Amino acid sequence: MTELTHAIASTHQVFNQPLALENYNAFQGDRMLRYWLQAYGAQWAEPRLTDFGRQVGHELLQAGFLANKHLPEFQSHDRFGHRIDEINYHPAYHQLMQAAIAAGHTHLPWSIQQPGKHVARAALAYLHNHADPGSGCPLTMTFASVPAIQTQPEVASRWLPGVLSAQYDGSNKPWYEKTGLTIGMAMTEKQGGSDVRANTTVAVPISQPGPGQLYSLLGHKWFCSAPMCDGFLMLAKVEDQLSCFLVPRWREDGGKNPIHIQRLKSKLGNRSNASAEIELRGAHGWLLGEQGRGVATIIQMVALTRYDCMIGSSALMAQAAKEAIWHTAGRSAFGRPLHLQPLMLNVLADLALEAEAGLAISMRIAYALDHMQDAQQAALVRCATGIGKYWTCKRAVLQTFEAMECIGGVGYVDENVCSRLYREAPVNSIWEGAGNVQCLDLLRVLSREQDCLNALIIELEAARGRHSLYDRRLDQTLAMLVQTENLEYAARHIMQHLALCWQAATLLLHGEDWIAEAFVRARLGQGSLQFGCLPEGINTQAIVERLLVRIDSRTAG
Incomplete structure (x- = not known):
């Protein structure tokens, strides 16, 4: 019986499973x-x-x-x-x-x-x-x-000290009593979605009309992100002119602003964050900017949140690749470490390349934001952010799934972070304008703002001569921009070509040569965008090693 008991107990021993990727320095290890x-x-x-x-x-x-x-x-x-x-x-x-x-x-x-x-x-x-x-x-x-x-100096003087504070104050009390403030957004309505011109929420002045004055808002919002924020940017019509308002959760007199939460949305991902459906029943809000200039005012916020969607998706892809590489490096299959098996190496390196290309263009936009005094950099932000948001966010959905598949069944359960990454990935593509909106916005910008078109072409032309495959794809892509017939119908095709050229150009100009070479050959030299179809001759092991987290005395602390 003793031997039998021991034999039964031994079947519960866990082996050939890696430790969790934790207790390390996420910056030093990246x-x-x-x-x-x-x-x-x-x-x-x-x-x-x-x-x-x-x-x-x-x-x-x-x-x-x-x-x-x-x-x-x-x-x-x-x-x-x-x-x-x-x-x-x-x-x-x-x-x-x-x-x-x-x-x-x-x-x-x-x-x-x-x-x-x-x-x-x-x-x-x-x-x-x-x-x-x-x-x-x-x-x-x-x-x-x-x-x-x-946009509204008298409102900014009261709100920005709290918004720019390094203090977080999660207490439920009026904004003017807090050491730090957070801001949310509520744009979408049931009947309009991305078409904010269809919004029905109305605003009337409480006393005097005009910028910086208090208005009363009546209507609804289909999505209010993070409803415990201290204030929200919203759109409402003043005399049928769409205008932008900062709507606080508490009124000036200390009473609760009538922003009535109807329910919280039960979402696929983004679960730690609450998203609400709200009704505005005479909620007070300050008009930001001129009446009728609501879209122009709030688009300044939207442009930066779209940029953060790029950062978020590149982070999801990087973490997914790191988790897949870490996990397979801790397992053996057919007599050798799984992450060194040829086919797995092909997949893992491809995941790493996608993550790097996403991060590269996200950081390129960050660099442009740091140089907005340069007209060309400012123009690039206006057009390229939409390209990056469209492509990076869509690729993240496929990439996080592939990383989860590398891990296998363990990656599908909630104890593993990969299932969260996969559920999270679609929100960045949907939020702040889904794919079609990004495509149409880009076409509108490029057709109406010649400086944006010029800035984009200059950015792409700067990498000409670095690689023959890039030059050939760039010529094809630029030719698409002058074909005005059925331009809207082909917008996604054009966007894909622009995104791949921009990623390749960024890597060729600012990345490491061997990474750029691998990306150009993988994305511009063949037809398949399926992960794990890298051409021969790419140093897949070096690419994988680049993202393999090494936990030692430096990266653990």
Whole structure:
């Protein structure tokens, strides 16, 4: 019986399974991120990123699991029947918010005068996504709200000190009593979706009309992201003219602003973050900018949130590739480490290439944001952000799935981060204008703003002569732009070609030669965009080693 008991017990021994990728420094362990930080001149931020990277790889990683397990809960009324419209979060969510804001996620580019400040902040956002993409939503909106709020100086003077604070204050009290403020957004309505011109919410002045004055808003919003934020940018019609408002959660007199939450959305991903359906029943809000200029005002926020969708998707892809490489490096199959098997190497290297190309163009936009005084860089931001958002966000859905498949059944369960990455990936593509909207916006910009078209062509032409495959694809792509017949019908085809050329150009100009060579051959030299179809002669093992996290005395702390 003793031998039988021992034999039964031994069947429960776990072997040929890797340890979890945890208790490491997410910045020090990411050679790809460190490369692009230096390529675009933000190496001064390494001490800040090293500190935050240690948190991300330790306590914030665990907080991310907790915040996605214990989801936000809606409480409409208190025990005595008073309407409170409060969302209760797990303490881990507040921990994530506090750490990110302290590190500079929401305010760094607006608070310091330092070359590469947007690049450094992009690295912070990228790292935070490794801990929890969901809480990144209010962080992104708070960061992106600043230019729109600055449109109205008297409102900005009261709100921006809190928005730019390094303090997180998650308490449920009026904004003017808090040490730090977060900003959300509520644009979408049931009948319109991305067509905000179809919005029906109306606003009337409470006293005097005009910019900076208080209005009363009546209507609904189909999606209100992060409804416990202190204020929200919204669109409403004033005399049938779409205008932009900053709507606080609390009124000036200390009473609750009638932003009535109808329900929380049950979503595929982005679970740690609450998204609500709301009704505005005379909610007070300040008019930002001129009446009828609502889209022009809020698009300043939308442009930056679209850019953060690029960062978020590149982070998802990088983390998915790292998880797949880490897992397969810890397993053996057919007599050798799984990540060194030829076919698996092909897939893993392809995943790593996709992640690097996504990060490269995300950091390229960050660099352009750091040089907005240059008209060409500013024009590039206006057109290329849509290209990057369209392509990077769509590729993230496929890439995170492929990474999960590399891990196998263990990757499909919720204890593994890969299932969260896969559920998260579609939101960046859908939020702030889905694929068709990005395509149509780009066509409109390129047709109406010659400086944007010129900036894009200059960007792509700069890499001409670096690789014959690139030159051939660039010629094909530029030819598409002058074919005006059925341009809208072919918009996705054009967008794909532009995205691949831009990624290749960025890698050829600013990346490591051997990475650029591999990407150009993989994406421009063959027809397949299926992962794991890399051509022969690519140093797949070196590409995989680049993303393999090494946990030692330097990367563990």
